[in-house]
Amino acid sequence: MVEHNNENLDLIFHALADATRREMIRLLSEKEKTVSEMAKPFDMSLAAASKHIKVLEKARLIQRTVEGRTHTCRINAETLALASQWLSVYEKFWSKRFDLMESEILKAKKKEH
């Protein structure tokens, strides 16, 4: 069974609950980036972006390596997987409906003939 640590999930989902941070993740999914590079697309101070990055880091959604004065961030997909796993427990609820829908469509098609 997958362990669903509550504190971790709090941090992860909270980090994902902000459009800026979700976009940062998207950016990192293309390529690793420095703090300044991550901040550039957003209409806010570097300090504000730095705070967002810290939130993502605390949730372990991203990781940082420091080389000299530049901090490079990369995505940490294992943590995204944790969120996904929590949600997957409920997948049956929407796949069920999907199956139902499919069988309804089949029935409808049979009636056509």
Add this chain to the structure above:
Amino acid sequence: MVEHNNENLDLIFHALADATRREMIRLLSEKEKTVSEMAKPFDMSLAAASKHIKVLEKARLIQRTVEGRTHTCRINAETLALASQWLSVYEKFWSKRFDLMESEILKAKKKEH
């Protein structure tokens, strides 16, 4: 392509970022429940639980029907699916591990029989 509405995702992930609300979703996944039934397991006032329910409702993670004085809540899995879909974009980053997990689940299920 899946539409990822930012405001919706803000509400959805924010709603999921609280252990009480995640547990409420788990409870509803077993069976639909009234507001009082949902509040009972938690060490907080009914008013506090009612607020949590409203957060879940606003995010459309649950739906409510009112009959007389009792409000019945049920899970709205389509919205959970939206969160899942956002995450699935990054699935490729962990797909190796995901495959492993799937095979573990399969093994576990076989053991059950």
Add this chain to the structure above:
DNA sequence: TTAATATTCAACCATTTGGTTGACTATAGA
């Protein structure tokens, strides 16, 4: 050594959050 660059830190601020309590509304049952 001096200046520029990359980034964080600290203090501040308005807003949101998650809880409380007490009053209120509406329905159901005696």
Add this chain to the structure above:
DNA sequence: TCTATAGTCAACCAAATGGTTGAATATTAA
């Protein structure tokens, strides 16, 4: 009709959030 039950609402509070600015730190380049 009177009372209990189901639930919300409003006011309040402390803590957290998301932003700002200005100063501090550390590294690199001139």
